[in-house]
Amino acid sequence: MQQIIDRTVRDVGSVLLGKERQIRLALCALFSRGHLLIEDLPGMGKTTLSQALARALGLSFARVQFTSDMLPGDILGVSVFEQSSGRFSFHPGPIFTEVLLADEINRSSPKTQSALLEAMAERQVTVEGETRPLPPEFFVIATQNPISQAGTFPLPESQLDRFLMRIEIGYPDRAAERAMLSGHLDARSVEALVPGLTREELAGIHAAAARVITSDMLLDYVQRLTAYTRNSAEFAHGLSPRGALALVAAARTWAFMEGREHVVPEDVQAVLPSVAAHRLRGTGDHSADGRALVEHLLARVDVFG
Amino acid sequence: MSMRLPRRSLLWVMGALVVCTAPHLPHLAPWVPAVLGFALFWRYRVYQGRWPFPPVAARALLVLVSFLGVGLQFRTINGLDPAIALLVIAAGLKTLEMRDTRDYLIACFTGYFLASSQVLFEQEIQHAAMALAGLVAVTAALVARHQRESARGFPSPLLLASKMLAQALPLMLMLFVVFPRIAPLWSMPQSKAAAKTGPSDTLSPGDIARLGGSNALAFRVAFDGAPPIQHDLYWRGLVLSQFDGREWSVPAFARMEADLALRGLRKVAVREPVSVPGRESVEYRVILEPSNRQWAYALGTPRAWDEGLRIGSDFRLISTTMISQRKSYWVQSDLDATLEPELPALRRPLELRLPEGFNPRAREMARQWRAGARSDREFISRVLAWFRQENFFYTLTPPLLGRDSVDDFLFGERRGFCEHYASAFTFLLRAAGIPARVVVGYQGGERNPYENYLLVHEFDAHAWSEAWLPGEGWVRFDPTAAVAPGRIESSLGEVLSDEFLAGSPLAFERYRGIPIIALVRMRWDLLTYQWAKLVLEYDTERQAALLNRMLGGLSPARLVVAMLVAGGVALMLVVFSLFGAVPRRRHDPATRAYLRMCTSLAHSGLVRLPGEGPIDYCERVCRERPEMAAAVRGITDDFLTLGYAGTQSAARLARLQASVRRLRASRAFFFSGTSRNSST
Numbered sequence: 001m002q003q004i005i006d007r008t009v010r011d012v013g014s015v016l017l018g019k020e021r022q023i024r025l026a027l028c029a030l031f032s033r034g035h036l037l038i039e040d041l042p043g044m045g046k047t048t049l050s051q052a053l054a055r056a057l058g059l060s061f062a063r064v065q066f067t068s069d070m071l072p073g074d075i076l077g078v079s080v081f082e083q084s085s086g087r088f089s090f091h092p093g094p095i096f097t098e099v100l101l102a103d104e105i106n107r108s109s110p111k112t113q114s115a116l117l118e119a120m121a122e123r124q125v126t127v128e129g130e131t132r133p134l135p136p137e138f139f140v141i142a143t144q145n146p147i148s149q150a151g152t153f154p155l156p157e158s159q160l161d162r163f164l165m166r167i168e169i170g171y172p173d174r175a176a177e178r179a180m181l182s183g184h185l186d187a188r189s190v191e192a193l194v195p196g197l198t199r200e201e202l203a204g205i206h207a208a209a210a211r212v213i214t215s216d217m218l219l220d221y222v223q224r225l226t227a228y229t230r231n232s233a234e235f236a237h238g239l240s241p242r243g244a245l246a247l248v249a250a251a252r253t254w255a256f257m258e259g260r261e262h263v264v265p266e267d268v269q270a271v272l273p274s275v276a277a278h279r280l281r282g283t284g285d286h287s288a289d290g291r292a293l294v295e296h297l298l299a300r301v302d303v304f305g
Numbered sequence: 306m307s308m309r310l311p312r313r314s315l316l317w318v319m320g321a322l323v324v325c326t327a328p329h330l331p332h333l334a335p336w337v338p339a340v341l342g343f344a345l346f347w348r349y350r351v352y353q354g355r356w357p358f359p360p361v362a363a364r365a366l367l368v369l370v371s372f373l374g375v376g377l378q379f380r381t382i383n384g385l386d387p388a389i390a391l392l393v394i395a396a397g398l399k400t401l402e403m404r405d406t407r408d409y410l411i412a413c414f415t416g417y418f419l420a421s422s423q424v425l426f427e428q429e430i431q432h433a434a435m436a437l438a439g440l441v442a443v444t445a446a447l448v449a450r451h452q453r454e455s456a457r458g459f460p461s462p463l464l465l466a467s468k469m470l471a472q473a474l475p476l477m478l479m480l481f482v483v484f485p486r487i488a489p490l491w492s493m494p495q496s497k498a499a500a501k502t503g504p505s506d507t508l509s510p511g512d513i514a515r516l517g518g519s520n521a522l523a524f525r526v527a528f529d530g531a532p533p534i535q536h537d538l539y540w541r542g543l544v545l546s547q548f549d550g551r552e553w554s555v556p557a558f559a560r561m562e563a564d565l566a567l568r569g570l571r572k573v574a575v576r577e578p579v580s581v582p583g584r585e586s587v588e589y590r591v592i593l594e595p596s597n598r599q600w601a602y603a604l605g606t607p608r609a610w611d612e613g614l615r616i617g618s619d620f621r622l623i624s625t626t627m628i629s630q631r632k633s634y635w636v637q638s639d640l641d642a643t644l645e646p647e648l649p650a651l652r653r654p655l656e657l658r659l660p661e662g663f664n665p666r667a668r669e670m671a672r673q674w675r676a677g678a679r680s681d682r683e684f685i686s687r688v689l690a691w692f693r694q695e696n697f698f699y700t701l702t703p704p705l706l707g708r709d710s711v712d713d714f715l716f717g718e719r720r721g722f723c724e725h726y727a728s729a730f731t732f733l734l735r736a737a738g739i740p741a742r743v744v745v746g747y748q749g750g751e752r753n754p755y756e757n758y759l760l761v762h763e764f765d766a767h768a769w770s771e772a773w774l775p776g777e778g779w780v781r782f783d784p785t786a787a788v789a790p791g792r793i794e795s796s797l798g799e800v801l802s803d804e805f806l807a808g809s810p811l812a813f814e815r816y817r818g819i820p821i822i823a824l825v826r827m828r829w830d831l832l833t834y835q836w837a838k839l840v841l842e843y844d845t846e847r848q849a850a851l852l853n854r855m856l857g858g859l860s861p862a863r864l865v866v867a868m869l870v871a872g873g874v875a876l877m878l879v880v881f882s883l884f885g886a887v888p889r890r891r892h893d894p895a896t897r898a899y900l901r902m903c904t905s906l907a908h909s910g911l912v913r914l915p916g917e918g919p920i921d922y923c924e925r926v927c928r929e930r931p932e933m934a935a936a937v938r939g940i941t942d943d944f945l946t947l948g949y950a951g952t953q954s955a956a957r958l959a960r961l962q963a964s965v966r967r968l969r970a971s972r973a974f975f976f977s978g979t980s981r982n983s984s985t
Contacts, residue, residue, distance in 0.1 A: 213949070213950055213951045215948060215949045215950070215951050217893075217896065217948045217949060218949055261950065262945075262949045262950040262951065263949065264918060264919065264920060264945055264949050265918035265919065265920075265949075266918040266919075266920045266921055269916070269918060298916040299914070299915065299916045300915065300916065301915065301916060302915040302916070303915070303916065303917065303918050303919070304892065304896060304899075304900060305892075
């Protein structure tokens, strides 16, 4: 199982050089059956990463480029009157797939963003009063520009909360960028990626990750962290129970990916910035940066109480 | 420090200044609070944005005019009253230029000064309470200054200030008890020539009746044991044996004795007072209210008394100081002693002397009655019976009497108060050749049911007579008792319920028959009494006595030890409240062992950070101390297995604990080795 995961990481890493940690985090989100939000400046490889992930997982995927004039029907699908049969028939939208690549999700209006809410939370879609299920393996991998960029609509908190993780890619390091610029890299194009996982393997990973042990001591630590976000004056609001659940789930998968059968505090610490930073907001002087807030949180809360 | 003042804090400081000034109102000329009010009003208009700040010239003018006003009123700006007036004015004017924090703080500090300076005038419990209210108000103003604009409003600074002062209370009490009472480094100016109260050393008709209209307290008495019965409660104060036809006064030697006492002589009596002890004696402590006079009151014949008192030749007690503050003294009295069993021949004419040409009718009647009586006693009984049977009337509002006041009283109006009866009775005795004199003091007293002490008021002031009988010495006779027995048996208010305190309809004493008023009055008096006993009388002597009792001696070494212990206890309390309040978490044995390792490593400089997990810490330790790597790795592995993998293994736990012990021991060995090396 470990080799499968390492191979997947390697496969994805072959198109996005020098970003192993981000790739592991992204895979961690998907292995935890969570949705993933990738946020960074244009040109950092967001789309490349998301496509590579979709291919590597070996699932069917559809890509939607979000724009400001987009309507919910463009994603969910519409009922069209068919002359031949004289009836309305439903034309499913791109959401009826296994991996939905929602590119530049914050370019669309909140109305369209909200069309994803039900699909992400309950893996089903209700159109014109009829509820239709989505495939059992349904992931949203969304990319977005930082909200300071022009022409963006910030995602509402309810929407953000539904992403298990938000990761940033960041600039490549010097060596990786040099390799890229020199053109000698052995990077294959995304299209050349072959699916690295079978459906059975993916289901196996899901099941195995869910079996990872979380001891009382570890849950105590998680609860101390959430309690700190709720009680300290530095946070405008604390971590929700859904956020705490997401943290434990992600930590389990991370521990599994690290080859452990139990979660240790380091696993929680590894996933916490990605899981919590987009769910927390600071007050006053601390309002600046979710990531800095999480660093502060980690430094203040004692692992052993 | 920010220069901008929170808007709301201005209202706070103005309110605080009003609260601090209010207790000073009785001793301020009315224009002084008016200046304060004017300044505050102006500042309020500025606060509202209606008026501008006064220009510099206007402020200078206000200061000048106020100083001139104070100077003109008091003829000086030296002394307590002008100083307080200036302080009030300065506080008011300061608000007119209060723009930034510095001015705000000055106004607050002036407020503190005002609040505490009122105890220079009075130290009663209600004044202490008002001073405390002032302190709370000013502290609240300071709190409001440091609150954010968005903080909650009205009561919250007050609550915080009260809490802060309440926290300071234990320290205050401790300082009150142990802080050395340094004598003033400068002489405290007396606020003003305070009015004299109580009986004076002369007695003319109407004097005591005037005191009868006052409900002020004269003194309180606490008896050791049961108090004597009501009609033994004759508090002797002054002995008047000189009569000029109208007015009784103390003889010249008595004035001299008082003078000598004031100069601090130990023996002031011109003649040695002689008495034969009786069988019945009482001990009691008197707390005398300030009267600005010199006499102290005692029952019967004093046998023993406190420092600070002297005895005169007629057995009256004299204070060595003017009683301008509450004075407390202890006396042991003999209730049935024989005063002066022998009357020296030289003194007899003095005690018999009557001015010629006054009151001929009374003189004639006395002479006839004495001739018809077999003894002095029989004559006295006849006079008392006459007072009882004839139509004499006891009243607080006697009519004015003419030149022959005794004649007018005995054969004319027959309406009088105790001094009329005492005066006429003594006159008749002297006219009959029996040495007699008038005694002024208080009679009776009201028992406080909540604690065993008596309250004696000004309206209990009384005058009676003493006659010298051969073999019996000076014997007390009270003609008032013959006329109005109720005055002696109960109190003035019972006998003259209509006239009693008619001049002060709001006096509590008037309505003491109403149970709730009686209750409130007695409770309040008890409080004042306890305050006087516990707080006001706590002086250097008592402090020394208390410390002596507590420490078993007053050597410098003991004091230092006591202070160190007290300071240590205080520090321990602070430490406890800072660190002890955090509940220590109980860890399971594996974690305890692991944390012991962390503590041990911390001693060698590798402190685990709070947010550092076991694996990260282990890696750091291995990096920095490769020699310990194996041991730390093993311990960490075992701990992770026990703590996070959900394995319950006693063997592993034992191994973990053993490894931790070994690691600690090796570290101890390492350190003891180095210390041995360094010592050689």
